[in-house]
Amino acid sequence: MPRVPPPAAPRVAVLGAGSWGSAFALVLADAGCRVALWARRPEVADEVRRLRTNTARLGDVRLPDAVEATADAAEALRGADLVVLAVPLQRLRAQLTAWRALLPAVPLVCLAKGVEAGTGLFGTEVVAEVTGAGPERVVAVSGPNLAAEVARRQPAATVAACTDGAVAARVAAACTSPAFRAETSRDVVGVDVAGAVKNVVALAVGIAEGAGHGANARAAVLTRGLGETTRLGLALGAEAATFAGLAGVGDLVATCGSPLSRNHRAGLALGRGASLEQALAAAGGTVEGVTSAPAVLRRAERAGVRLPLVEQVAAAVTAGAAPDGLAARLVGC
Structure with missing residues (x-):
């Protein structure tokens, strides 16, 4: 043959x-x-x-x-x-x-x-x-x-x-x-939502860490961020299981906890009192969460979903700096 x-x-x-x-x-x-x-x-x-x-x-x-x-x-x-x-x-x-x-x-x-x-x-x-x-x-x-x-x-x-x-x-x-x-x-919608919101959450976790808060606070911010990600995803037709998987909590943990993450590095700088311009320079590359935070918020508003943590981050990047007390408010969102 x-x-x-x-x-x-x-x-x-x-x-x-x-x-x-x-x-x-x-x-x-x-x-x-x-x-x-x-x-x-x-x-x-x-x-x-x-x-x-x-x-x-x-x-x-x-x-x-x-x-x-x-x-x-x-x-x-x-x-x-x-x-x-x-x-x-x-x-x-x-x-x-x-x-x-x-x-x-x-x-x-x-x-x-x-x-x-x-x-x-x-x-x-x-x-x-x-x-x-x-x-x-x-x-x-x-x-x-x-x-x-x-x-x-x-x-x-x-x-x-x-x-x-x-x-x-x-x-x-x-x-x-x-x-x-x-x-x-x-579940393309779920993977898209998870990938977008995790950058915003990484900024929030970095802000809390940069302000001197410990592991308890970082875990609280990350968990609240996962909750907001899931709520938005479900409102847009995603599957809940996606947010418990690699594209959801897996990506979130890596982006929020690694010094290799530009979003996390920018958040650290903001939490330490840097301006947004200084934070972007410290990150050393594209910080997608800065642009995405206000856009995610508008998408959530159209879907009728309230995202308090994203609201706080969007307000900070729009103002160009993290206001006093933001890290504590992120923990309590």
């Missing part, structure tokens, strides 16, 4: 060479995919091609040879079986608009977490609105996935969520490597 050749490794375009985009490209390559990594800056793509590193984002971590790099989005997308969108949420709409004519009719995987300022949309909703893709093609990937740990191949797990279970399974298989495990879910 003639030998049947093995199926070709899937080709995945990762659009965005930030910390998480680069780390996710590494995971995909470790899982056996051929990866085309798009970088906005040509010098980053050149560094990946020549040295196999992205030092500005991942330090001395070496990216696998299966990761190609380019500053040309059309080149990255050519022949892609999956497209991973790894740009910050507040830039996602503009980038998608620029790429719309280039995107193949394949699953679109959104890594961005948060709520878009102005529209109140979650990342997958922005993807669907701009591209016209149906829900069966839009996938949310979220979990306790601190990029620096993932890039060092420390064990981690995530959730791939899509209304089409077969598509969720396809994405999960594409990013399951020896050090990275992906579960599936059909």
Whole structure:
């Protein structure tokens, strides 16, 4: 009998060479995919091609040879079986608009977490609105996935969520490597809500810690934050079990407790009396919770849900500093 050749490794375009985009490209390559990594800056793509590193984002971590790099989005997308969108949420709409004519009719995987300022949309909703893709093609990937740990191949797990279970399974298989495990879910709304609100809660926990409060206070803020996340999710049609899983409490614990979390670092600085500008500088990168807090609050108001902890954080970032007594009020929300 003639030998049947093995199926070709899937080709995945990762659009965005930030910390998480680069780390996710590494995971995909470790899982056996051929990866085309798009970088906005040509010098980053050149560094990946020549040295196999992205030092500005991942330090001395070496990216696998299966990761190609380019500053040309059309080149990255050519022949892609999956497209991973790894740009910050507040830039996602503009980038998608620029790429719309280039995107193949394949699953679109959104890594961005948060709520878009102005529209109140979650990342997958922005993807669907701009591209016209149906829900069966839009996938949310979220979990306790601190990029620096993932890039060092420390064990981690995530959730791939899509209304089409077969598509969720396809994405999960594409990013399951020896050090990275992906579960599936059909609860896209729950995964989106959890990923957005956890950034706000991480700011709140950081504020309490920065003000000098101990483990009891941090645990109280985190628990109240989980409660608010769940209430909003249920009001929007999510499943309660999602918030007890990796995308819910798992991501919340990692983001609220790790010094690698930019949202937590910004909260620490605010709690110690820094201005918002100083806190953002101390975080050293995008702090999605700052933009998301007011947007989450507006989304909750439209859903008829009261979120006292999110209200307090939104007021602080809008004012540009944490007012006296905020940490204590967060504990009592």
